[in-house]
Amino acid sequence: MPTTAFSSINFSDITDFVVNEGHGVKGLSDVGLKTLPKQYIQPLTERITTSTIIVDGSIPIIDMSNWDNDSKIGENICDAAEKWGFFQIINHEIPLEVLDNIKAATYRFFKQSAEEKNKHSKDNSCTNNVRYGTSFTPQAEKALEWKDYLSLFYESDEEAVDLWPSACRDEALDFLSKSDIVIKKLLEALMKGLNVNEIDQTKESLLMGSKRINLNYYPKCPNPELTVGVGRHSDVSTLTILLQDNIGGLYVKKLDSDAWVHVPPIDGAIVINVGDALQIMSNGKYKSIEHRVIANGNNNRISVPIFVNPNPNDLIGPLQEVIEKNGEKPIYKQVLYSDYVKHFFRKAHDGKETIDFAQIN
Ligand SMILES: COc1cc(/C=C/C(=O)SCCNC(=O)CCNC(=O)[C@H](O)C(C)(C)COP(=O)(O)OP(=O)(O)OC[C@H]2O[C@@H](n3cnc4c(N)ncnc43)[C@H](O)[C@@H]2OP(=O)(O)O)ccc1O
Numbered sequence: 267m268p269t270t271a272f273s274s275i276n277f278s279d280i281t282d283f284v285v286n287e288g289h290g291v292k293g294l295s296d297v298g299l300k301t302l303p304k305q306y307i308q309p310l311t312e313r314i315t316t317s318t319i320i321v322d323g324s325i326p327i328i329d330m331s332n333w334d335n336d337s338k339i340g341e342n343i344c345d346a347a348e349k350w351g352f353f354q355i356i357n358h359e360i361p362l363e364v365l366d367n368i369k370a371a372t373y374r375f376f377k378q379s380a381e382e383k384n385k386h387s388k389d390n391s392c393t394n395n396v397r398y399g400t401s402f403t404p405q406a407e408k409a410l411e412w413k414d415y416l417s418l419f420y421e422s423d424e425e426a427v428d429l430w431p432s433a434c435r436d437e438a439l440d441f442l443s444k445s446d447i448v449i450k451k452l453l454e455a456l457m458k459g460l461n462v463n464e465i466d467q468t469k470e471s472l473l474m475g476s477k478r479i480n481l482n483y484y485p486k487c488p489n490p491e492l493t494v495g496v497g498r499h500s501d502v503s504t505l506t507i508l509l510q511d512n513i514g515g516l517y518v519k520k521l522d523s524d525a526w527v528h529v530p531p532i533d534g535a536i537v538i539n540v541g542d543a544l545q546i547m548s549n550g551k552y553k554s555i556e557h558r559v560i561a562n563g564n565n566n567r568i569s570v571p572i573f574v575n576p577n578p579n580d581l582i583g584p585l586q587e588v589i590e591k592n593g594e595k596p597i598y599k600q601v602l603y604s605d606y607v608k609h610f611f612r613k614a615h616d617g618k619e620t621i622d623f624a625q626i627n
């Protein structure tokens with residue numbers, strides 16, 4: 267439990283309590299706050315309303331079980347990446363136990379005291395590769411988001427053993443390593459769809475040269491209709507492999523529309539989405555789609571995305587094969603991937619605007 271009693275949290279101290287002292291929004295939720303602090307009230311335009319939600323469409327569900335014998339699975343993956351930018355996979359061969367273990371580890375990490383978690387905050391962490399935080403970029407946001415997170419950038423098992431929090435380290439490493447086979451299958455199919463038939467070492471670095479795993483915690487929220495769990499954004503990854511629990515609340519923007527579609531939790535499924543890096547490499551063929559998470563008034567929710575990324579030192583741009591073999595005009599320029607990511611992290615969530623950084627004007 268937080269050391270500060272509910273009655274003594276002054277509203278002007280909220281940011282200090284949540285952000286600086288490391289209690290997070292979980293700390294606010296735990297003390298039974300009845301009214302959403304004003305710092306979390308989002309403008310009307312950023313709240314999801316029933317008028318923008320559609321119920322007559324849903325992202326594809328792709329069964330991976332017959333991968334070795336059925337080339338249609340690869341085609342369906344490419345189709346989903348073009349038309350939705352999002353899909354769910356089932357029978358993906360990541361053991362269910364690995365998924366259960368990382369969910370339990372997420373709860374274990376966030377159940378710790380603020381003092382323990384805050385050892386990994388931006389100011390206190392002894393490494394940039396481990397970061398505990400809240401909202402997205404509190405210093406750049408006009409309204410905060412109702413989410414705490416732990417973000418772990420993978421360098422090596424040895425480094426993780428030394429530096430990642432023991433509450434979740436082994437389970438996070440296991441989820442990362444067990445997801446590798448399916449990540450390679452997905453990338454193989456997506457490259458085939460671009461007429462890239464071989465993933466050599468240079469391509470492998472570009473497509474999956476770095477990985478980051480985030481543990482997201484969305485505590486029960488007073489007045490959830492006034493705020494968001496995560497604001498509208500697209501991921502800056504190549505691909506994101508997302509494990510969500512059974513609560514729901516992730517919404518995806520339907521291509522070329524203003525409608526938002528719910529991503530229903532399916533036991534044992536993994537949600538896959540195309541990130542900006544793959545949209546850029548495919549010269550816009552695969553879509554990195556805006557998505558967001560609502561806050562929930564009744565339940566806590568967790569999710570665990572693995573962001574599969576280029577290497578930070580890679581230059582990313584439309585792949586040569588796409589331009590040469592397919593005879594396309596590039597719509598994006600070459601940018602250093604770490605510059606792209608820094609641009610993303612230094613501003614508040616702003617929908618699809620990050621990609622303007624790479625657009626040829
Ligand atoms: C948290 O809520 C989120 C997160 C997301 C994430 C979606 C993704 O797609 S994450 C995948 C990102 N890709 C990578 O991490 C791979 C490439 N990595 C890099 O290039 C570098 O590791 C780096 C991320 C650029 C950091 O390099 P470094 O040299 O350490 O640069 P800094 O100057 O320290 O950081 C730059 C800037 O970013 C902020 N920042 C760094 N890491 C994180 C992080 N894990 N979470 C949040 N912010 C981070 C850092 O504070 C710096 O900002 P300043 O204002 O302090 O200058 C999607 C949705 C969410 O809600």
Ligand SMILES: O=C(O)CCC(=O)C(=O)O
Binds near residue numbers: 482
């Ligand atoms: O929690 C979720 O379902 C999605 C989170 C997300 O979009 C992210 O962490 O990038």
Ligand SMILES: [Fe+2]
Binds near residue numbers: 500501557
């Ligand atoms: Fe995301």
